[in-house]
Structure formats: C-alpha cells, structure tokens
Amino acid sequence: MPEHVLVIGSGRDLPTRLRRSRAGTRTTVVCRLDYLSKLRETTEHTRIIGVRPEAPAEEWTELAEAVHARDPFTRIVAFGERDQDKCAAVGRALGLAAHSPATVALVHDKHAMRVRLREAGVDSTASAVVSDVDELRAFLAAHGTPCIVKPAEGSFSKGIALVREIDEAAAAFGRASGELGDLHGTEVLVEQFHEGPQFSVEAFSEAGEHQIVAITRKYSDPRNFVELGHVSPAPLEPAQEKQVHDYVERILDALGIGSGATHTEVVLSDAGPRVIETHVRMGGDEIPALAHDVTGVDLAECLIRHTLGEQVLPDIRATLAAPRTPRSSAIWFAALPAPGVLAEITGLAAAREVPGVTEVESLVGPGAAIETLESSASRVAHARAVAPTAEAALAAAREAIGRLTFHVGVRAADQGAL
Known part of the structure; x- marks a missing residue:
C-alpha cells in the first residue's frame, strides 16, 4: 500500500528524500506558520497546513484528524526539535507509531529528565x-x-x-x-556542573534495542558553551568508549526511548559519564555527516527507512563491522567578535584549497545582521575536513576558517558596544 506520511515541522530536505525513497509515497506537512518559508519543494507535498505558533496540541490533533478522515495517514514523523510534543499527541490520537507524550516531555523538560535519571539510578546530578x-x-x-x-x-x-x-x-x-x-x-x-571533555553520542534504536553509531568530541566556547567545533570519532580509549556506550543506553531506557535516531550530549568527568541533555532527533552541526564520513552509516537514510517501517539495525551493525580505513572528520565554525552588518565574505576559494577540506560554507548572506557569539545561530561560517587523525582533521578545518575574511559594517546602535 502506498505510504502517506504526516510530517510535523519542516524537516529541510528529509520529506523530499522520504518521497523519493519509495514509489508512491506522499507527504502532508503540518507546521508552524513561521516555518512555512523553510519548506522545500512545496508543490510536491499533498497538502501543507500552517498552524499559529501558540496553538495547543489539541488544535494540531484536530487538524490532523480532519485530514486523516478524508485521506488516511500511514506514518507520522517529526524530524526536528520543535513540536515533537505535537507529533506525539497526534500519533497517539491517530494510532500511528511515534514517541510517547511522556517520553517527549521528559526529553524536552531538562529538569524532569534529571529527576527521572536520578530515580532510575542512572545519574545523580x-x-x-x-x-x-x-x-x-x-x-x-x-x-x-x-x-x-x-x-x-x-x-x-x-x-x-x-x-x-x-x-x-x-x-x-x-x-x-x-x-x-x-x-x-x-x-x-x-x-x-561536571568538569571534563564533552561528547555527542549518535544512536539508533528499534523495538527498544539500541546501537551507538558514533561518539563525537565537541569543543565549546568556555563562556557560554556554544559549540565551536566537533571531531569524529572522539579520541577515546576502548574502556572509555564502552563506558559511554553503556551509559547512554541506560539513559535511553530510563527515558522510554525505544525507536529512531537520538543525539545525546555527555561530559566525561572523573566520576564517569554525566549527561548534559538528550534529543529524539539526529544531531545538528553536521554531526551526522561527520559520522557518515568515518563509519559509513547514513543516519538520515536510516531514519527515512525507519519512518517507512523498515528494519535498519542489522544494516547499521553490518556497516559498522565492515573493514574501513581509519580516518577522522571534523568541522569548525567561525564567529565574529563584534556585531554589525555583513557586507561580504572573501577567501572562500582559498579555504577550500586546504588539503583535506571537504566543505566550506557561509551560514549568512550579505546584508545579514551579525551578533557576537551568544548561540549557535550566531555563527557565520563552517569548514569540514577529513584526515587520518583527529588532530589533522581539526587543524585543516580551523586553517580553512582562518583563511576567511568577513567584511562587516558597524551599525550606529552597536558602536557603544565596541
């Protein structure tokens, strides 16, 4: 039977990949009105429904039920961070497989997550x-x-x-x-706060069974903890790697996460791993691309296949077990020390010529308002690189960023901040 997938949120290119992965697959999107501009290939969706940002889950559910009565959905998915609570509520109402509302609440409410992990004996923070x-x-x-x-x-x-x-x-x-x-x-x-290096852990789960795909070392600004770079695989000893694997699987079990892609951030303290937060989605900052570079596992493709009801853990495990030449993949971000308006970025061609660099991209365009580093949205460019070691991959990505020049005009309102 052809699939009709209800997509909650925009999902960037993933709804397109979803339709192309199996003949006859259709998508209907329900998303916030302010996300409509983020949708791609809009005319390829069966329908698009915009919802006011403050609308309660009941409104999303009623809209989905109205469509479902006329043109039934076979699957439901939320690829992004926001409105996963709506996806859980709609999935439950329509009898479609999705994370439970209780699990999504635990993941999104960081305090509730902490309480649950203490109760389960997983993390005493x-x-x-x-x-x-x-x-x-x-x-x-x-x-x-x-x-x-x-x-x-x-x-x-x-x-x-x-x-x-x-x-x-x-x-x-x-x-x-x-x-x-x-x-x-x-x-x-x-x-x-736990002192120690920080890591991102990408995992995939099916029917309550978990597989860790990659551990990525992350480097953050020491003042506000905005990520500045990542490298995968993380340079860990085998015993440390196993410790992180076991710990993250216990977190997923305690929070009731039994399916799909997850992104968990941990710090490796003197007392062992301690969670920062977890998410029932793929990681951001191109971390899935880094994982793909070094493991061969395409997490986005796995998530699409999983959404359509396919079993993917056996393929993930076979790919992880296959012989591969060891290498590392890194990304580094640029941020500016003062606010203003971007005129242009020069040096992109020179940055792309750095040996090992696979991608250099600007994250903002001419005329964009630039702020100092306050969040991940403040970053203005990134560079990715592949090399035999973590140190070499990071060095190449950072050298590429160092070759960029950002021409910024200072706004009158910002002059007092300089």
Missing part, C-alpha cells in the same frame, strides 16, 4: 527549577559551585551560563530567564 535569584543562591549554597544555569526548555545553546561564585547568580539568572528576548518567561534550571 543535583538540579532544581528556580523562580528567582534567591532560590538560585540557595541551591548554590546547598550544592556548591560550579553550577550551570540555563533555560529549562530551549535550544541553540541559548541562555547558558557557568556560575563559579555565588555573586554571579543574578547575571546568570537574567541570562537564562530572558536576556536574549525569545527566552522571556522561561523557567530557569540550575544543575551541578
């Missing part, structure tokens, strides 16, 4: 939701520093601050609760 600076100071006094203060819900590494002294509490609370504008009114989460 102390945390609390605080409503004002006094509550934040009380947590710091009880649990000590350093601690991380961040929005209880959020993405793009926005609003995160490291607090090493109690007198930093007020500034950190302001940053997490609304200093960046679109975070205004969000709850603030404080949690113990």
Whole structure:
C-alpha cells in the first residue's frame, strides 16, 4: 500500500528524500506558520497546513484528524526539535507509531529528565527549577559551585551560563530567564556542573534495542558553551568508549526511548559519564555527516527507512563491522567578535584549497545582521575536513576558517558596544 506520511515541522530536505525513497509515497506537512518559508519543494507535498505558533496540541490533533478522515495517514514523523510534543499527541490520537507524550516531555523538560535519571539510578546530578535569584543562591549554597544555569526548555545553546561564585547568580539568572528576548518567561534550571571533555553520542534504536553509531568530541566556547567545533570519532580509549556506550543506553531506557535516531550530549568527568541533555532527533552541526564520513552509516537514510517501517539495525551493525580505513572528520565554525552588518565574505576559494577540506560554507548572506557569539545561530561560517587523525582533521578545518575574511559594517546602535 502506498505510504502517506504526516510530517510535523519542516524537516529541510528529509520529506523530499522520504518521497523519493519509495514509489508512491506522499507527504502532508503540518507546521508552524513561521516555518512555512523553510519548506522545500512545496508543490510536491499533498497538502501543507500552517498552524499559529501558540496553538495547543489539541488544535494540531484536530487538524490532523480532519485530514486523516478524508485521506488516511500511514506514518507520522517529526524530524526536528520543535513540536515533537505535537507529533506525539497526534500519533497517539491517530494510532500511528511515534514517541510517547511522556517520553517527549521528559526529553524536552531538562529538569524532569534529571529527576527521572536520578530515580532510575542512572545519574545523580543535583538540579532544581528556580523562580528567582534567591532560590538560585540557595541551591548554590546547598550544592556548591560550579553550577550551570540555563533555560529549562530551549535550544541553540541559548541562555547558558557557568556560575563559579555565588555573586554571579543574578547575571546568570537574567541570562537564562530572558536576556536574549525569545527566552522571556522561561523557567530557569540550575544543575551541578561536571568538569571534563564533552561528547555527542549518535544512536539508533528499534523495538527498544539500541546501537551507538558514533561518539563525537565537541569543543565549546568556555563562556557560554556554544559549540565551536566537533571531531569524529572522539579520541577515546576502548574502556572509555564502552563506558559511554553503556551509559547512554541506560539513559535511553530510563527515558522510554525505544525507536529512531537520538543525539545525546555527555561530559566525561572523573566520576564517569554525566549527561548534559538528550534529543529524539539526529544531531545538528553536521554531526551526522561527520559520522557518515568515518563509519559509513547514513543516519538520515536510516531514519527515512525507519519512518517507512523498515528494519535498519542489522544494516547499521553490518556497516559498522565492515573493514574501513581509519580516518577522522571534523568541522569548525567561525564567529565574529563584534556585531554589525555583513557586507561580504572573501577567501572562500582559498579555504577550500586546504588539503583535506571537504566543505566550506557561509551560514549568512550579505546584508545579514551579525551578533557576537551568544548561540549557535550566531555563527557565520563552517569548514569540514577529513584526515587520518583527529588532530589533522581539526587543524585543516580551523586553517580553512582562518583563511576567511568577513567584511562587516558597524551599525550606529552597536558602536557603544565596541
């Protein structure tokens, strides 16, 4: 029977790949009105429904039910981060396989995730939701520093601050609760900070069975933890790699994640792995591309096949077990030290000539407003490279970024910040 897939959100090129992967597959998209401009090949969808951003899950469900009554869906998927709660609610209402609302709630609510992992004996990291600076100071006094203060819900590494002294509490609370504008009114989460290198773990699950595909070392800005670069595979000893594998699988089990692609961020502390957060989606920052470079596993293709009901774990495991020449793949990002308006980027051709470099891309165009590094959306370009070692791949990607020149005009409103 031909598939009719309900896609929640935009999904970039994945809905197109979904339709092309099997003859007769159709897609209907339900997404926020502000995501309509992100849709690709719009005329190829069977229909597109735009929903106001503040619409409750019940409205999304009613719209999906109305279409389902006329043109039944066979599958449902949310490829991105936002509105996975809507996907879970609609899936349950229509009897389509999706993550449960309870699992999505645990993944999106970072405090609820912490509580669940403590209850399950997986991770003992102390945390609390605080409503004002006094509550934040009380947590710091009880649990000590350093601690991380961040929005209880959020993405793009926005609003995160490291607090090493109690007198930093007020500034950190302001940053997490609304200093960046679109975070205004969000709850603030404080949690113990674990020192150590940080890693991203890409996994795929079917019927409650998990397979770790890749571990990527990540490099972040020490002030606000925005990612500046990644390299895969992470340079880990076999015992450390196994420790991370086992730990992440326990996290997925505790949160009830039994299917699909996941992206989990951990820190390898002196006491062992400790989770930063997890997501029921593929990683961003081109991490799936890095994983593909070094393992041969195409996570996007696996997710598409999985969405259409195919079993993919055997193929993933066969690919991981196949002989391959060891190599590393890295990405590095550019960010600017001052705000302004981008006029142009020069040096792209020279950057692409660096040995080992596979891609150099600008992330903004002429006329774009540039801000200093406050979130992952602040970054202006990236370079990817492949080399025999992690050090060589990172060096090539960073050299490529170093060959770029950004011509920026300073806005009058920003002159006081310089």
